[in-house]
Amino acid sequence: MDQPPPDSRPWYAGVTRYQWLVLAIASAGWVFDAFEGQLFNITRGDMLPELLGSNTDPGEVKRWGDRLLAVFLVGGTLGGVLFGSVADRIGRRPTMVITILFYSVFSGLTYFGTDVYQVAVLRFLVALGVGGEWAVAAALVAEVFPANARARASAIFHATSVLGLWLAGLAGLAVGSQWRYAYVIGVVPALLVLWVRAAVREPERWRRAEGVARxxxxxxxxxxxxxxxxxxxxxxxxxxxxxxxxxxxxxxxxxxxxxxxxxxxxxxxxxxxxxxxxxxxxxxxxxxxxxxxxxxxxxxxxxxxxxxxxxxxxxxxxxxxxxxxxxxxxxxxxxxxxxxxxxxxxxxxxxxxxxxxxxxxxxxxxxxxxxxxxxxxxxxxxxxxxxxxxxxxxxxxxxxxxxxxxxxxxxxxxxxxxxxxxxx
Known part of the structure; x- marks a missing residue:
């Protein structure tokens, strides 16, 4: 029996409008993930001397910078593990909403930080959302796109993080030494929640798995x-x-x-x-x-x-x-x-x-x-x-x-x- 000829159409030919929409939403969330993560690297030079005192030894400033990076690393790890499990239990859409709110709201609250300990707690909470959003969005893109387009769509999703790094750099240039305003900009991703709630549906694959007890x-x-x-x-x-x-x-x-x-x-x-x-x-x-x-x-x-x-x-x-x-x-x-x-x-x-x-x-x-x-x-x-x-x-x-x-x-x-x- 003759084999059917291979499909010569481009990979995106059969992608629906809704699938493109999911990719856009997941990528936007990941862009702002990268933005929130990079924001501290952009602002730490002005933030830490202010919070620690202008006469603080430069070595101590560097040590606190490393400590806050470590806090963010641990928070991102826990967030990815925790919210990945939550997404499998309650669904992709509500978990994405929670993770976006986590990283945007707590980033905005950094504006009011008065010492490094407050900032450490807030950066940990931001990192929970940042780590969690990737796990949810990666699963969502994989489940929504057809097999022939899945790899390219997933790679595009992850590649958009570069835009977040550039946005953080632009935010740093815009606010100059007034670092607190950069974290006010960090609240903007909360608006994504409205788009997620209005546009994203739970993947059919996840709904079929609702009867699985574990x-x-x-x-x-x-x-x-x-x-x-x-x-x-x-x-x-x-x-x-x-x-x-x-x-x-x-x-x-x-x-x-x-x-x-x-x-x-x-x-x-x-x-x-x-x-x-x-x-x-x-x-x-x-x-x-x-x-x-x-x-x-x-x-x-x-x-x-x-x-x-x-x-x-x-x-x-x-x-x-x-x-x-x-x-x-x-x-x-x-x-x-x-x-x-x-x-x-x-x-x-x-x-x-x-x-x-x-x-x-x-x-x-x-x-x-x-x-x-x-x-x-x-x-x-x-x-x-x-x-x-x-x-x-x-x-x-x-x-x-x-x-x-x-x-x-x-x-x-x-x-x-x-x-x-x-x-x-």
Whole structure:
């Protein structure tokens, strides 16, 4: 019997208006997730001296900055795990509403913070919403889009985070040293709640799972071998990506500044040009890599796309560290550096929801992504210690880049999901 000819239509040909709407809403939520997360990095230079006192030792200011980042990291992890389970229990729409309100309202309340302890509590609560929204939105996009469009839609969803980083930068420029007003802007995403309530319907797959008694059960997730293995391996895979993000990808700015200083540039010029190279040039390559993961996953399979990106990331790190000898050469290499080291992250939104059944999808995806976030914390700490001990940022970043090899091993142990229906 003859096989039917392959569908030659573009992937978006059969996507409905409602499916595009869901992608737009999920992406808007994720954009503001990234915005809220980046806002502290943009404002900390003005916020912390004011809250701690202008005469505070710079070392103490830095320590509090690191502490607040750690608080946000833990809050995001707990939020992703908690709200992923909640989304499997009560539904995608109400949980998305809750997470958006969490991160927008508590961000706005930061305007009234009078000491670092109040800000720490508020940043923790913001992080709960930020971590939770990703798990809910990733599951929603995967469930609403047809199989032939799922990978591309999920990659687009994750890639929009770059817009949030740029928005945070613009907000920082707009408010200048008046950091409190940046957090007032952080209330704006609360308006998304009206759109979510009016437009989003619970996916048919989730409604069919309503009769399952143990929806969102961590005991089932880790107690059932079929789901426990991908959950554990998924956490480790995300640990590689998130650990190398903080230890390797963000070092693009440090590598550029080091090159400029070695070339004779003043500290001020080196700092300014390095920020431009990292914030614009490398970020553009990172965004392109995130968008391209979807088409790669459709052509090569999920495992093939991950393997290719990890292998090329492993190769591009020493090239970026040692090949450029001038600032302009570095500007040519940084987009490739961002493409491969950061583009991997879109794969988590594509792959993790495909590993788990309807009644555990948001739970499993949230545990994988945010469990990796938590395990990446020691890498973040260790990368700083390694760079200080070695003294040469190029060698330190090259050594940290070897973590991408672990990703190659992990993805080899994981299942292929391309062309397969979502587990029920």
């Amino acid at each position: 929806r969102g059960s961590f005991r089932e997730l880790f107690g059932t071998p079929r789901w426990a293995k991908p959950a554990v391996l998924g956490i480790l895979l995300a640990t590689v990506g998130l650990g190398t993000f903080w230890g390797v990808a963000v070092a693009g700015q440090d590598l550029t500044r080091d090159l400029l200083v070695r070339s004779g540039a003043s500290a001020d010029v080196a700092s300014r040009d390095a920020k431009l190279a990292y914030g614009i040039v490398q970020a553009a390559g990172s965004g392109l890599g995130l968008f391209c993961f979807g088409p790669l996953a459709e052509r090569l399979g999920r495992r093939g796309a991950f393997a290719l990106m990890h292998a090329l990331a492993l190769a591009i790190v020493p090239v970026t560290c040692y090949l450029p000898q001038t600032y302009w050469q570095m500007l040519l290499v940084l987009p490739l550096f961002g493409f491969f080291t950061v583009g991997i992250h879109a794969g988590y939104a594509v792959y993790f929801p495909e590993l788990f059944p309807d009644h555990l999808r948001a739970t499993g995806a949230g545990v994988c992504f945010n469990g990796g976030r938590l395990l990446a914390a020691p890498v973040l700490w260790g990368s700083g210690e390694l760079k200080a001990w070695i003294g040469d940022p190029r060698l330190a970043v090259t050594l940290l880049g070897s973590l991408f090899a672990a990703g190659l091993v992990l993805i080899w142990l994981m299942p292929e999901t391309k062309g397969k229906p979502l587990p029920e």
